[in-house]
Amino acid sequence: MPAVELPFTPSEYARRLGKVRRAMAERGLDVLFVEDPSNMAWITGYDGWSFYVHQGVIVFHDADPVWWGRGQDANGAVRTVWMERTSIAGYADNYVQSTVRHPMQDLAAILRDRGYAGKRIGLELENYYFSAKAYLVLRQELPNAELVDATALVNWQRGVKSEEEIAFMRKAARISEKIVDGIVERVEPGRPKNEVVAEIYADAIRGVGDAWGDYAAIVPLLPSGTDAAAPHLTWDDRRFRTGEATFFEIAGCYRRYHTPFCRTVFLGKPPQHILDAEKALVEGLEAGLDAARPGRPAGDVARALFGALERAGIHKDSRCGYPIGISYPPDWGERTISFRKEEETILEAGMTFHFMPGLWMEDWGLEITESILIRETGAAECFCDRPRKLVVKD
């Protein structure tokens, strides 16, 4: 077996497995099947663009996790996971894109063989890549099992980052800074958007220093002017224009760890109402960072932001942040906690968030965001170090 260069230490993987097993025990789960590639990677180190076919990690209380997936991807598992070869199970290719077979029949056989046919099996029912059909096949193959919704069970364990993970996010942050520096330099009236995106990608993948860049879980998003109301449009070759604001949503990514970092660029002389909004937003950001302390509910961050905006005469009430860390497409959030007023989850040191104060009006949008780390004492730390302002190029 080729030597595996794990991104994290054995004790880190043991820490993670322990957390997952404790959470399983709390839920009375005998075994857990994880198909979300972010959760697979977090638990085992598995890495590869193979999540377009069924695959997963089976977590046991009393044995090493098993990586399960397509045969050719088992070769990828052999090169990336911490477990031994005996804990890697590949299914035959005739299960792929078949109308007569489904990979979950193979998984069911493994669970049966291991004695789980009549047990409580946790499944990520609302998570990427675990399809309706996958569930129905398991249901049919394991009629005596209790299939329990374990959506986000692993995601919640990922919330407090270890020092090793924080170190990866610091590397990602250097890449985020580089990307934003490049944007600020290159955006000009008349330049086609795709040319700027080409350079964003080049900067992102080249990385910074010894931190080579990984692909981000979301492509660069850069809506301009009135399109800022449709924040998930991707690019084309339309040119940047004087008098328009463009909001750039990017993330440096180091070994699957993301530090999203957004800035808005205005070409020309911004109208006063946008400058007023900038001032309010920056005050709101600072108020939010100050509220982002261990022991306080996550909702405090949103309340602090909204309070500062209210004082500037702006009423805003929507979700303004989410946890970040390791991720695969199609999303880089952890899908657990939100920065919104009603969020009661208590912040802990080591949690990391993308704090996204933004204002969207009918024909313009302004977003200035920070990826943040909750620290033991004091206000949250920002991973990236660039001025917190609307970028104006006049």
Added chain:
Amino acid sequence: MPAVELPFTPSEYARRLGKVRRAMAERGLDVLFVEDPSNMAWITGYDGWSFYVHQGVIVFHDADPVWWGRGQDANGAVRTVWMERTSIAGYADNYVQSTVRHPMQDLAAILRDRGYAGKRIGLELENYYFSAKAYLVLRQELPNAELVDATALVNWQRGVKSEEEIAFMRKAARISEKIVDGIVERVEPGRPKNEVVAEIYADAIRGVGDAWGDYAAIVPLLPSGTDAAAPHLTWDDRRFRTGEATFFEIAGCYRRYHTPFCRTVFLGKPPQHILDAEKALVEGLEAGLDAARPGRPAGDVARALFGALERAGIHKDSRCGYPIGISYPPDWGERTISFRKEEETILEAGMTFHFMPGLWMEDWGLEITESILIRETGAAECFCDRPRKLVVKD
């Protein structure tokens, strides 16, 4: 409503809708819900990186399709779909990442209001992004509906490409060529892989001429040496090495249409057995292209390839191609037809495939592929125009 610049003509979208409705009628479906973003885009023109939350297109027999999704993404629909504003339905943000609400409750309400509570509803049970939970919520909300597996119903309608689509794929092919030219130029012993990937991305997104580059549904894959056995590993900063073959799997993408195009680069002097394999593979490719004609079963292409390889003493028997066209992450195949011996689907002019003859041995891999178009007469046409050979840099 902002002017929508549809990628295709109204008659093209009418053609597509007609095909889907006929297929629905054949299956006795009263209504169809489509969550695969590729199918959503093909039917309506919808485009955006929003498939990380639930969204979809509802196809009716007697009314325009309805785009359904998150409120902020309805703003994206307004800018990209051919239907009127009254056919765009957004759900409130408090359905997103909620433990007490699920977006499918909102969809169920729409279906109920429109009279489908007791009807036959087609669902893409085995397709990306339609989760187990989504199915279970619909099941619960619509207890009198018959939920029918309509996986790939739309995918099958996409098989024969219109002239408009073929024109997009020709633009994508120019981008594929540019990417491969850049690879051939830049790969050298000692160069870190991520640097070459950075340039691949830059070439891909800059595009060629008036064809700006879109993001591909799969990131560049470039396993070297023994890693070729693990074809879905992504890159890091390890350097290319003399004496190793690296297989590059890339695709130019124009407005979501892909023409994958793979070449293998050998640094140094290739051993004779690899040159022998190259010769056999090229003969196999040519034999396959010659068999790829309308009226013949798709399995003929595989048989032709394997026959040529057998004559060179190489036994191979696996899937060696799949249909291509429009796609979103995580995959660029259409997941309908395969080039494998047992495939009986009859080829038709206008079908497009990624023909992927490849040889993987224990410590090396060789792949030389073509994206092909089945023509009215004669052998298949290759979209890309570059030498069909192992690239040797000595």
